[in-house]
Amino acid sequence: MHADAKAHGDAVPKESEDQLRMMIDTIPTLAWSCQPDGTTKFLNQRWLDYTGLSFQEALGWGWKVPVHPEDLGRLMDTWRNLLARGEPGEEEGRLRRFDGEYRWFLFRAAPVRDEQGSVVKWYGTITDIEELKRAEALLAGENRLLEMMANACALANILEALCRLIEETTSGSLCGIVLVDPSGTRLQHGAAPSLPVSYNEGIHGRPVNLYSGPCAMAAHLKQQVIAADVASDTRWDAYGWRAHALAHGLRACWSTPVVSSEGHVLGTSRSTHAHLGARRRTINTLSNR
Numbered sequence: 536m537h538a539d540a541k542a543h544g545d546a547v548p549k550e551s552e553d554q555l556r557m558m559i560d561t562i563p564t565l566a567w568s569c570q571p572d573g574t575t576k577f578l579n580q581r582w583l584d585y586t587g588l589s590f591q592e593a594l595g596w597g598w599k600v601p602v603h604p605e606d607l608g609r610l611m612d613t614w615r616n617l618l619a620r621g622e623p624g625e626e627e628g629r630l631r632r633f634d635g636e637y638r639w640f641l642f643r644a645a646p647v648r649d650e651q652g653s654v655v656k657w658y659g660t661i662t663d664i665e666e667l668k669r670a671e672a673l674l675a676g677e678n679r680l681l682e683m684m685a686n687a688c689a690l691a692n693i694l695e696a697l698c699r700l701i702e703e704t705t706s707g708s709l710c711g712i713v714l715v716d717p718s719g720t721r722l723q724h725g726a727a728p729s730l731p732v733s734y735n736e737g738i739h740g741r742p743v744n745l746y747s748g749p750c751a752m753a754a755h756l757k758q759q760v761i762a763a764d765v766a767s768d769t770r771w772d773a774y775g776w777r778a779h780a781l782a783h784g785l786r787a788c789w790s791t792p793v794v795s796s797e798g799h800v801l802g803t804s805r806s807t808h809a810h811l812g813a814r815r816r817t818i819n820t821l822s823n824r
Contacts, residue, residue, distance in 0.1 A: 587633025
């Protein structure tokens with residue numbers, strides 16, 4: 536997309552117009568065009584497929600609907616500024632996918648001018664930068680953790696920061712860390728800043744065995760344990776874990792043991808989810824790292 540492109544005649548052969556439309560619909564990015572006042576005139580098929588909106592729903596100012604509420608104000612300020620100045624520009628923001636998940640995108644816009652220099656329309660692209668944003672957040676979080684360790688911060692504070700880092704970089708995840716007590720027989724609460732206190736209290740003190748919950752099983756077996764659908768998983772009913780998790784709105788859980796270089800289990804990291812789809816996306820994200 537070139538800034539300040541000059542507009543030419545609108546008469547385009549029907550065959551060429553169809554080919555152009557097909558090309559715009561198949562390019563690997565979300566593309567759009569707007570009127571001089573900033574209202575939407577066109578969105579390519581990839582934009583419609585990603586957001587799940589119909590063309591009619593997205594026309595005018597309908598394109599704002601899938602923008603994350605926390606980012607909409609900033610995007611609109613940038614857009615109004617570009618319209619007023621008639622200059623190309625860009626802004627970052629999150630856009631909701633058809634399944635409800637938000638991803639980070641780079642919004643770019645450039646004006647098209649007629650021979651008198653007046654803006655007659657705007658063209659733009661919206662490019663997925665989710666992986667870049669996640670990598671930036673991960674690096675910043677790692678630096679925070681290193682600084683905390685260098686400053687001899689309390690273990691509880693470091694574990695909480697680690698949980699928040701995982702939640703920040705893994706969509707839909709509620710992270711917790713459970714420790715194994717010095718005897719190796721009981722679980723101890725480590726950190727879980729986004730989970731209810733009552734849920735954490737119900738995990739603290741459970742025996743390390745195959746039956747008291749996924750964290751206890753992961754610590755006992757020294758291998759990852761996944762409960763893909765808590766509602767139908769009866770493995771830990773003897774200790775009431777399923778009822779406990781469901782009572783707190785948790786629908787999926789996976790636990791990974793943390794093992795020392797000497798082979799001792801120090802604890803487990805736990806990711807819980809209120810929606811099954813979020814857990815599947817988390818597993819896919821982590822498996823690709």
